[in-house]
Amino acid sequence: MRTVIFSLAAGAALTACAKDRSEPAGDTQSATTATTAAAPRERVMTVTGGGPVIQILPGPDAVADSAESVIRKAPPEKQKMLRMLAKNGPFSDKVAVVNGKFDGTFWDRGNSGNDSVAAAATFTTQDGAHWRVVIDRVAPQDEGPMDPHWGGVGTDVTYHGSTGLGLPLVPTVRAAVTYYGMSSLYRDDKLVDGAAATHVMLTSQARHKSKGSDFAYTCWDCTKFPVEQLHLMLMPPMGKMYQVPGGILHVMWQKSQGTTRASR
Numbered sequence: 001m002r003t004v005i006f007s008l009a010a011g012a013a014l015t016a017c018a019k020d021r022s023e024p025a026g027d028t029q030s031a032t033t034a035t036t037a038a039a040p041r042e043r044v045m046t047v048t049g050g051g052p053v054i055q056i057l058p059g060p061d062a063v064a065d066s067a068e069s070v071i072r073k074a075p076p077e078k079q080k081m082l083r084m085l086a087k088n089g090p091f092s093d094k095v096a097v098v099n100g101k102f103d104g105t106f107w108d109r110g111n112s113g114n115d116s117v118a119a120a121a122t123f124t125t126q127d128g129a130h131w132r133v134v135i136d137r138v139a140p141q142d143e144g145p146m147d148p149h150w151g152g153v154g155t156d157v158t159y160h161g162s163t164g165l166g167l168p169l170v171p172t173v174r175a176a177v178t179y180y181g182m183s184s185l186y187r188d189d190k191l192v193d194g195a196a197a198t199h200v201m202l203t204s205q206a207r208h209k210s211k212g213s214d215f216a217y218t219c220w221d222c223t224k225f226p227v228e229q230l231h232l233m234l235m236p237p238m239g240k241m242y243q244v245p246g247g248i249l250h251v252m253w254q255k256s257q258g259t260t261r262a263s264r
Helices: 065-071 076-086
Strands: 002-007 012-018 044-049 053-056 095-098 100-108 116-124 130-138 151-161 172-187 190-204 207-210 213-217 227-235 251-252 257-263
Touching: 012 100, 044 151, 044 172, 044 190, 053 172, 095 213, 100 207, 100 251, 130 190, 172 227, 172 257
Parallel strands: none
Antiparallel strands: 002 012, 044 100, 044 257, 053 095, 053 251, 100 116, 116 130, 130 172, 151 172, 172 190, 190 227, 207 213, 227 251
16 A cells, blocks of 8 residues: 555645555545536546646745635644645745646546546646656545545536635636546656656636736636636655655646546
């Protein structure tokens, strides 16, 4: 068994226990909403990243004040972790415009416990390094009741922010697809992590251009905006931060597309 890092604590958070990263997905449920079990059918989401690509740099969290009411409901240790992240974490308004591509297909198989993924991304970072990500494994086990993985792939969920699900340091968004799993991560064609903890979402737009700031969080409830923002986060093993500011890779495609098909 190996601990998959999905929570950030003291600078390296988002933890969740999962099976050995080379094992197939186990038996857990997916959901099509935050509170309702998925229909007994397969939903397939194909996602293509598009528009400006940005790398999120460490800094103060822009929605920390709005998130405070949610943070106060968390256990004391989690409150401490969230407040540390709010001061200097990977959800800031500090960004660098970079280049990149993302293409992937996500299979939400409802209650079967057999969600799967086939996706790949390439991007540069602020320092000019070239990164490649091969996303091919799911992490089906939930971190806890308020930190669901939906069996590895969830579709049509309202997430983060005020929902009480996931980190409140991200605004409330509608997610056409949300994924937790593992990938192989390469930097300048060299493998740096064969089982990088990976989170992907295609959500309603939460970052906008505003006066004096590009791609800043400008809403707390972002559910009314078009679903077009693709999030990719890669979390390193404890004590082995990636070679980027803050040690965590957080990249977004601002004008992305997703198509869904469903079958019994």
